[in-house]
Amino acid sequence: MNAVYESMAVLRAEMKRLAALLPEYEVVMAMQGAGDITGPKLMAEIGDVRRFTSKNALVAFAGVDAPPFQSGSFEAKSRHVSKRGSPHLRRTLFKVMSVVLQRGSADNPVYLFMDKKRAEGKHFYVYTVAGAAKFLRIYYARVKEYLLALEAERQTAA
Template identity: 35%
Template sequence: MKQFPYRLETMPGINTITTTMLISEIGDIRRFSSADKMCRYIGISPVACSSGDKNKNFRNKQGNRRLYEILRDIASRNICKGRDKKSPINETFLEYYNKKISEGKHGGRL
């Protein structure tokens, strides 16, 4: 792990095991020329479907499912309470999550 120049473990919700899983699934990150291409590889970029005047975006069901699950787990860890059981691990994630819940989104789908 020391050979990599980036320190994923310094981010909230990411430990050594999660870092290892991310690196093994992504491989060499330089193979993606943009963040958008990496998002498409993971399967987190929306797919646009249009017919006539109607345009809709749907969740991409293709992509690397294991990597998608790892990122979903990281996000869910960030909205959980920290060790003190009072404050969340990442306040920004929790605010965004609560905003989506208040908009009527289902908690399990975020």
């Protein structure tokens, strides 16, 4: 057991070291819910956010979006998440959402959104998935804005 624990610690340290080499590391680690393990996992699973055309594409990639279901004049009110994306990313997002709920603060928009959904009487799974989608939209905006600013800074320096 000790050998397994030590090898896990070595792997986690290497994962953190490699993630720290990425330009968006500081931005992701500043987000509430992204810790020493979940932050690098998020970056590894999502990859470069610039490959997504929009924030909705990232949410769809994670599989936490509800696909449309309609036929003629019928439109479904309640739908399940698509789960068409990465199951590893969904699992990491659920871990991040549990941290956000446990350590929720009044200045975290994801926590406030989830708390509002909880107050509306939504089921745990419903407001967790909605919070994960909101987290991804914020992640997309912050990381993409940072990378574009970094790219513009490099171009002006050159």
